[in-house]
Amino acid sequence: MSTTIKASKLSMQTRNLIREVVEGIKIVPHPDKEMIPLSIGDPTRFGNFQLEEEVMGKLGELISSYKYNGYTHSCGYPEVREAVAKHYSTEEDPLTADDIVLASGASGAVELAMKSLVNEGDNILAPRPGFSLYQTVAENNGAETKYYNLLPDQSWEVDLEQLDSLVDERTKCIVITNPSNPCGSVYSKEHLLDILAVAEKHGLPIIADEIYENMTFEGVPFFSLSELSVNVPLLIVGGLAKRFLVPGWRLGWIHIHDRNNAFDEIRVALGKLSQVILGPSTLAQCIVPYLLNEVPQSFHDETMAKLQESAMYCVERLEKMQGLTVIKPEGAMYVMTRIDIDAFPDFKDDREFAQALISEQSVFVLPGQCFLFDNYFRIVFCATKSMLEQAFDRMEEFVNDHFVKEE
Amino acid sequence: MSTTIKASKLSMQTRNLIREVVEGIKIVPHPDKEMIPLSIGDPTRFGNFQLEEEVMGKLGELISSYKYNGYTHSCGYPEVREAVAKHYSTEEDPLTADDIVLASGASGAVELAMKSLVNEGDNILAPRPGFSLYQTVAENNGAETKYYNLLPDQSWEVDLEQLDSLVDERTKCIVITNPSNPCGSVYSKEHLLDILAVAEKHGLPIIADEIYENMTFEGVPFFSLSELSVNVPLLIVGGLAKRFLVPGWRLGWIHIHDRNNAFDEIRVALGKLSQVILGPSTLAQCIVPYLLNEVPQSFHDETMAKLQESAMYCVERLEKMQGLTVIKPEGAMYVMTRIDIDAFPDFKDDREFAQALISEQSVFVLPGQCFLFDNYFRIVFCATKSMLEQAFDRMEEFVNDHFVKEE
Numbered sequence: 001m002s003t004t005i006k007a008s009k010l011s012m013q014t015r016n017l018i019r020e021v022v023e024g025i026k027i028v029p030h031p032d033k034e035m036i037p038l039s040i041g042d043p044t045r046f047g048n049f050q051l052e053e054e055v056m057g058k059l060g061e062l063i064s065s066y067k068y069n070g071y072t073h074s075c076g077y078p079e080v081r082e083a084v085a086k087h088y089s090t091e092e093d094p095l096t097a098d099d100i101v102l103a104s105g106a107s108g109a110v111e112l113a114m115k116s117l118v119n120e121g122d123n124i125l126a127p128r129p130g131f132s133l134y135q136t137v138a139e140n141n142g143a144e145t146k147y148y149n150l151l152p153d154q155s156w157e158v159d160l161e162q163l164d165s166l167v168d169e170r171t172k173c174i175v176i177t178n179p180s181n182p183c184g185s186v187y188s189k190e191h192l193l194d195i196l197a198v199a200e201k202h203g204l205p206i207i208a209d210e211i212y213e214n215m216t217f218e219g220v221p222f223f224s225l226s227e228l229s230v231n232v233p234l235l236i237v238g239g240l241a242k243r244f245l246v247p248g249w250r251l252g253w254i255h256i257h258d259r260n261n262a263f264d265e266i267r268v269a270l271g272k273l274s275q276v277i278l279g280p281s282t283l284a285q286c287i288v289p290y291l292l293n294e295v296p297q298s299f300h301d302e303t304m305a306k307l308q309e310s311a312m313y314c315v316e317r318l319e320k321m322q323g324l325t326v327i328k329p330e331g332a333m334y335v336m337t338r339i340d341i342d343a344f345p346d347f348k349d350d351r352e353f354a355q356a357l358i359s360e361q362s363v364f365v366l367p368g369q370c371f372l373f374d375n376y377f378r379i380v381f382c383a384t385k386s387m388l389e390q391a392f393d394r395m396e397e398f399v400n401d402h403f404v405k406e407e
Numbered sequence: 408m409s410t411t412i413k414a415s416k417l418s419m420q421t422r423n424l425i426r427e428v429v430e431g432i433k434i435v436p437h438p439d440k441e442m443i444p445l446s447i448g449d450p451t452r453f454g455n456f457q458l459e460e461e462v463m464g465k466l467g468e469l470i471s472s473y474k475y476n477g478y479t480h481s482c483g484y485p486e487v488r489e490a491v492a493k494h495y496s497t498e499e500d501p502l503t504a505d506d507i508v509l510a511s512g513a514s515g516a517v518e519l520a521m522k523s524l525v526n527e528g529d530n531i532l533a534p535r536p537g538f539s540l541y542q543t544v545a546e547n548n549g550a551e552t553k554y555y556n557l558l559p560d561q562s563w564e565v566d567l568e569q570l571d572s573l574v575d576e577r578t579k580c581i582v583i584t585n586p587s588n589p590c591g592s593v594y595s596k597e598h599l600l601d602i603l604a605v606a607e608k609h610g611l612p613i614i615a616d617e618i619y620e621n622m623t624f625e626g627v628p629f630f631s632l633s634e635l636s637v638n639v640p641l642l643i644v645g646g647l648a649k650r651f652l653v654p655g656w657r658l659g660w661i662h663i664h665d666r667n668n669a670f671d672e673i674r675v676a677l678g679k680l681s682q683v684i685l686g687p688s689t690l691a692q693c694i695v696p697y698l699l700n701e702v703p704q705s706f707h708d709e710t711m712a713k714l715q716e717s718a719m720y721c722v723e724r725l726e727k728m729q730g731l732t733v734i735k736p737e738g739a740m741y742v743m744t745r746i747d748i749d750a751f752p753d754f755k756d757d758r759e760f761a762q763a764l765i766s767e768q769s770v771f772v773l774p775g776q777c778f779l780f781d782n783y784f785r786i787v788f789c790a791t792k793s794m795l796e797q798a799f800d801r802m803e804e805f806v807n808d809h810f811v812k813e814e
């Protein structure tokens with residue numbers, strides 16, 4: 001037998017845009033400068049953001065009890081789902097364990113949610129700039145991603161008219177990311193209501209990716225779509241990765257926020273889909289009630305205070321650089337900056353800009369192309385203060401080396 | 408908005424046969440008898456099979472190091488894949504980290520493997536009786552499952568001629584489970600070579616589910632297909648669930664055993680598919696090298712000695728019961744028993760038999776229908792000796808109550 005085995009169509013068309021762009025970049029840092037990666041949305045990377053030791057001890061204890069080695073319900077331990085339900089319940093919108101599906105990270109949750117909704121040939125509406133996962137999952141299911149625009153000059157709000165115009169008879173859902181990766185934006189109540197109105201007009205459900213829920217800066221309130229939707233059924237995606245600083249644990253969830261029993265069938269579908277890989281690891285599941293109930297608010301407050309400080313420092317430094325326009329973030333861990341590309345004639349686009357920043361200064365930022373948004377770059381502001389200082393010193397030098405004043 | 412949101416076709420056709428049959432059974436145990444579940448393939452259920460405390464301590468230690476909280480490569484930590492590769496390498500068939508894809512349990516591994524191979528409308532060949540997962544995953548991908556027969560009177564060997572006759576132009580792979588769930592059978596080298604010959608004749612790859620590798624009784628050697636295949640490319644599926652008694656941890660893997668570079672494209676496809684949910688939990692990944700390298704052989708020997716003792720006890724008891732014919736297992740955790748259904752006129756089929764066994768005697772066995780094999784039942788022999796004793800005493804009473812001698 002010497003024939004090649006052909007891979008399936010859907011597997012070969014499964015693309016991860018971030019990886020593709022990054023793999024197309026020559027990542028060869030300057031030999032004399034240590035690499036500063038401001039590229040990966042992993043808050044654990046620099047050791048400055050982590051859960052308290054108590055939590056790790058508690059997890060060790062739970063594991064040693066031998067109670068968490070066996071199979072669970074495919075949607076997760078009932079008591080864990082119960083804890084999640086309780087945590088996210090409001091008086092107007094009470095949840096039960098049956099409304100919660102645990103999954104392998106928010107990624108697994110998005111996969112289940114989208115798979116329950118789309119057939120081959122359908123489409124989903126997703127934000128641009130936006131996180132590449134939605135497209136990856138859509139393509140993996142043979143569906144198309146249509147992009148609605150976020151407006152950088154309006155704090156990355158949705159272009160509602162354009163969103164509305166994208167809907168066709170094969171559109172199966174709208175994906176909303178709030179707070180946003182890569183923008184660091186946080187939507188107001190009014191704007192969320194406007195988005196809901198578009199969804200309601202077309203009878204579309206929303207997959208609301210709220211993995212950065214409550215990760216907003218001082219004075220910026222976070223509203224979950226679940227608090228605001230009267231008639232639009234929602235699959236809210238969340239998990240431990242960002243708020244609890246453990247992305248590797250792969251623990252995410254869907255809350256089914258049904259409205260008018262629109263999701264009767266979707267609920268069944270999610271249950272069926274969960275039976276394929278049988279839920280996330282018990283090692284991560286078992287600590288969820290403790291994390292939600294016992295980790296004090298002060299932990300989250302401190303995390304956010306540090307993130308905000310870093311964010312403001314980034315903005316302050318970037319604002320001073322010629323040819324760049326930073327769009328102030330209000331939460332999450334990201335800030336987007338516009339490159340006046342005509343002022344940098346050495347570079348054709350954001351990709352070349354980012355690549356040269358690596359080779360000359362060993363500073364790694366993701367080009368906007370990773371989020372389908374040209375001539376921007378995204379910075380993850382989780383690095384330590386001293387690393388950020390160094391990174392921006394180098395970036396300043398880089399900008400000064402390449403910026404050409406327009407006459 | 409009062410319209411119902413329709414679920415996708417593929418999600419709704421995703422069925423888990425075991426659940427369907429079990430949900431169709433009224434599970435109402437006899438009120439005076441405690442339930443003895445011999446139904447679930449979960450060795451942790453009764454507390455008599457577990458990892459040593461040292462391992463749990465080691466895991467707690469690793470977790471406390473804060474080294475395993477971040478994102479990993481989508482196929483898993485390189486050093487963990489390296490450890491798996493090394494463990495399964497042979498001189499003739501060396502593996503590297505690139506040949507290993509870590510996944511969410513063996514289930515996740517089967518899902519990745521099958522997804523990389525099948526398009527909608529394709530088919531796979533799977534064993535009957537067999538584990539329902541293959542059909543679940545195939546249906547989830549729009550593929551059909553065609554069943555090749557295992558022959559109970561030939562130690563559950565494959566009906567090779569019938570297997571051969573099933574192949575058509577849409578057949579994408581053969582799934583082999585060895586040792587077998589639900590049969591507890593273990594194939595000889597010769598039989599595996601015969602199976603390979605059929606695959607080679609048709610140019611088909613094999614997905615070899617070897618999650619029960621080395622779980623064989625004394626004197627019964629285990630051969631991995633990887634040792635025997637000269638020309639048939641293999642995706643070997645395995646994981647921690649059964650051998651290390653931690654199914655809840657959801658840690659499985661694929662070894663890519665390529666032959667003649669047939670899998671160049673499949674390798675790429677598996678990488679792409681892994682980027683969707685980004686690998687299994689780091690909490691389970693991090694202990695894999697320790698489990699493979701440090702857990703002594705005596706642990707596995709003791710597990711198997713206990714399982715064999717239980718198995719032999721089951722056989723001994725079942726052999727004495729009228730109207731039943733037990734097929735002696737040689738490994739894994741399962742034994743299948745034929746019901747001479749005509750000798751039990753109270754019951755139409757194995758499902759009614761199993762249901763009455765619950766309601767009259769509170770003993771839960773899975774009817775053969777769960778594995779597409781009528782008039783058998785499967786027993787999981789992981790329960791403690793005293794539970795098994797009780798279970799068989801009750802089963803004996805049950806059989807005596809219902810058996811009617813044919814004249």
Ligand SMILES: Cc1ncc(COP(=O)(O)O)c(C=O)c1O
Nearest residue numbers: 041105106107131181239241247
């Ligand atoms: C918006 C958004 N959704 C989902 C995810 C994936 O989260 P998880 O690691 O839990 O799969 C990320 C990770 O960066 C994200 O930014």
Ligand SMILES: Cc1ncc(COP(=O)(O)O)c(C=O)c1O
Nearest residue numbers: 448512513514538588646648654
């Ligand atoms: C033959 C076989 N393959 C795969 C699995 C699933 O293993 P995991 O729990 O690692 O997904 C099982 C579980 O019973 C099995 O019996």
